[in-house]
Amino acid sequence: MSRVYLTRPLPDRVLARARDLFDEVEVREETAPLKIGQMRAALALYDGVLPTLGDMFSAEVFLDTENPRCKVLANFGVGYNHIDVRAARAAGVMVTNTPGAVTDATADIAMTLILMSARRAGEGERLVRAGKWEGWHPTQMLGMHVSGKTVGIIGMGRIGQAIAQRCHMGFGMDVVYYNRSEKELAFPATRADSLQSLAEQADIVVVAVPGGAETHHMIGADLFAAMKPTAHFVNIARGDVVNEVALIAALQVGRIAGAGLDVYEHEPEVPNALRSMENVTLLPHLGTAALEVREAMGMMAVDNLYAALHGETPPNLVN
Incomplete structure (x- = not known):
């Protein structure tokens, strides 16, 4: 059984795709970034997490985290400087992004x-x-x-x-x-x-x-x-x-x-x-704020999630 967590509301087509692919999809309705306790809980409770800008998965979040249930952070966005990739990797968590779509x-x-x-x-x-x-x-x-x-x-x-x-x-x-x-x-x-x-x-x-x-x-x-x-x-x-x-x-x-x-x-x-x-x-960070673009980003992130949770190398794995 695959349980995934989407940290923000996403376009309807993306949500439909996620619900088709995974057994359980939880969508957080708030638009503010996750707090450190919420991020630690997400690592423990879900097989995969789809975070985005502002969700600061820093080294501190991964402290004392060994073999978390979460196997992948499928970032919604090309930039991933809010995720400490080295700390994630050390905890056994893959990180992906969405290049090209943006x-x-x-x-x-x-x-x-x-x-x-x-x-x-x-x-x-x-x-x-x-x-x-x-x-x-x-x-x-x-x-x-x-x-x-x-x-x-x-x-x-x-x-x-x-x-x-x-x-x-x-x-x-x-x-x-x-x-x-x-x-x-x-x-x-x-x-x-x-x-x-x-x-x-x-x-x-x-x-x-x-x-x-x-x-x-x-x-x-x-x-x-x-x-x-x-x-x-x-x-x-x-x-x-x-x-x-x-x-x-x-x-x-x-x-x-x-x-x-x-x-x-x-x-x-x-x-x-x-x-x-x-x-x-x-401007209020409008760089990718077009429906078609956000849908493409979401589909790419969901595909990364799916690949990681099915034993495949995600297409957009961050090295």
């Missing part, structure tokens, strides 16, 4: 933020909604023309490449990227030898690296100091990749022209300093 949707949100920040779209909408728009005139709300500019992509994995392709093919932008290794790409792009070099060249800087200890506060005051004062900064990666205090400081003194953010260092908390600035576009 690529295009996340790249689309990056483009949304690029355009909203550069063209002052959020500020303009607020002006109209407040009834303060006085009509069109030639110097009204002048922003930055995106076409033909240079985009700097930090992290050239699947999502970084999808963003770069949209920028180059759709907007004729030159692409500069910073990555640990050279990439063979289907479009022209130049690899920068440092973050500073990338920042100096780019009109728009987009962060698309995975979260985790290696990238924590990877972006800080040095990068913002190297950017052009006319440049915009976009983050669709993980909030703690960016030193939020340094970003706020750069925006407040006009070191950079604007920012578009879908993720935050301590989400769902967003500093009032960011919320109060007109040149900052803020």
Whole structure:
């Protein structure tokens, strides 16, 4: 008998698929992250758990956990920096994720933020909604023309490449990227030898690296100091990749022209300093928020669960 636990409500098609595959499916109706006691209980009570962003399966959760009933954490999402994979593995628990399903949707949100920040779209909408728009005139709300500019992509994995392709093919932008290794790409792009070099060249800087200890506060005051004062900064990666205090400081003194953010260092908390600035576009972590995408993510996570609980290697096992 297989008993699985879904830590958040999921689309109906995903729930139906899970109920077809497993003997018992428990769905937690709350949308807040699990607490440490709930995570420890889940490891003891279920054969498999489908967690997601915010469910902090840290090393502490696995302390004194030997041979737990749970054999797999099938993460709903490509990023898994909220799970201590080494501690899970030591406890005999596999970890999987959902790569691929999120690529295009996340790249689309990056483009949304690029355009909203550069063209002052959020500020303009607020002006109209407040009834303060006085009509069109030639110097009204002048922003930055995106076409033909240079985009700097930090992290050239699947999502970084999808963003770069949209920028180059759709907007004729030159692409500069910073990555640990050279990439063979289907479009022209130049690899920068440092973050500073990338920042100096780019009109728009987009962060698309995975979260985790290696990238924590990877972006800080040095990068913002190297950017052009006319440049915009976009983050669709993980909030703690960016030193939020340094970003706020750069925006407040006009070191950079604007920012578009879908993720935050301590989400769902967003500093009032960011919320109060007109040149900052803020989205509520919408990267994959499309029904088709969330269904695809859920199906992939359920398939990972099924494989792990039937003695097979899950298709998206995290090594």
